[in-house]
Amino acid sequence: MPQPSSSAAQPAHSHFMERVPRPPVFSTAAEERRHRKERLAGAFRLFAEFGFDEGVAGHITARDPERLDHFWVNPFGLHFGRIRASDLILVDHSGKVVEGHAEVNLAAFAIHSRIHAARPDVIAAAHAHSLYGKSWSSLGRRLDALTQDACAFYEDHVVFDDYSGVVEETAEGDRIAHALGAKKAAILRNHGLLTVGHTVDEAAWWFITMDRSCQAQLLAEAAGHILPAGSSSSRSGSASPAPSPICSNDGVVSAGQNQEAVTAQDAHRQVAPRLFARGV
Numbered sequence: 001m002p003q004p005s006s007s008a009a010q011p012a013h014s015h016f017m018e019r020v021p022r023p024p025v026f027s028t029a030a031e032e033r034r035h036r037k038e039r040l041a042g043a044f045r046l047f048a049e050f051g052f053d054e055g056v057a058g059h060i061t062a063r064d065p066e067r068l069d070h071f072w073v074n075p076f077g078l079h080f081g082r083i084r085a086s087d088l089i090l091v092d093h094s095g096k097v098v099e100g101h102a103e104v105n106l107a108a109f110a111i112h113s114r115i116h117a118a119r120p121d122v123i124a125a126a127h128a129h130s131l132y133g134k135s136w137s138s139l140g141r142r143l144d145a146l147t148q149d150a151c152a153f154y155e156d157h158v159v160f161d162d163y164s165g166v167v168e169e170t171a172e173g174d175r176i177a178h179a180l181g182a183k184k185a186a187i188l189r190n191h192g193l194l195t196v197g198h199t200v201d202e203a204a205w206w207f208i209t210m211d212r213s214c215q216a217q218l219l220a221e222a223a224g225h226i227l228p229a230g231s232s233s234s235r236s237g238s239a240s241p242a243p244s245p246i247c248s249n250d251g252v253v254s255a256g257q258n259q260e261a262v263t264a265q266d267a268h269r270q271v272a273p274r275l276f277a278r279g280v
């Protein structure tokens with residue numbers, strides 16, 4: 001039976017990608033603000049479902065579409081699972097709450113305000129003390145390319161190795177933003193994970209899949225010798241996984257010329273809408 005060539009497969013793949021849901025476009029800032037707040041509230045409730053809440057720790061922020069140096073964030077002390085769009089507060093560049101009647105978590109302001117300032121492309125940033133993320137962070141190592149999902153972080157995340165306790169100073173936020181650079185995620189040593197995105201959905205999805213990648217690597221390393229993606233079985237005894245040839249530094253997973261090649265960005269766009277269906 002004749003096999004489809006890679007040139008024949010490409011149009012079908014392109015057609016498929018054209019039908020994948022894309023982020024909506026808005027005609028007014030008010031519509032876009034409402035959408036971002038709804039997705040942000042949904043992200044918090046999704047984080048609660050994944051068990052990412054830990055006391056009063058953790059925050060996700062979304063840049064306001066008009067006042068670009070302001071961001072929406074969760075009110076201090078309200079459980080992730082109870083947050084509605086109307087509960088979110090708007091914080092300015094100095095840490096003042098300009099909309100809403102709750103307090104802002106000082107760490108949320110200290111970290112997120114500096115990331116939003118340093119990264120104009122970032123719309124949203126997520127940070128929480130999730131179990132597997134903070135467990136992995138104590139090792140002070142980047143994630144290895146052990147699974148196809150972890151390839152999304154290959155050469156696209158950093159370890160912030162300058163933990164000094166609860167972050168209450170913007171100076172530490174500046175150091176975290178500097179360490180993050182242009183990448184999508186940071187492992188804050190002895191603390192937890194931090195991810196950023198061009199949408200709320202993207203930042204939340206990177207966080208969810210990064211925490212699960214931490215879980216996968218913890219499980220794999222506890223079970224025995226590991227085989228990094230792209231390695232041969234003859235290297236099964238390698239204690240230090242080599243960089244994977246099938247993971248490129250822009251998150252593209254290319255398992256072969258005739259196999260499906262999906263960017264991590266596209267993957268999040270496929271999966272995120274389903275993830276949010278129950279949360280908003």
Ligand SMILES: [Zn+2]
Binds near residue numbers: 057058128129191192
């Ligand atoms: Zn924290």
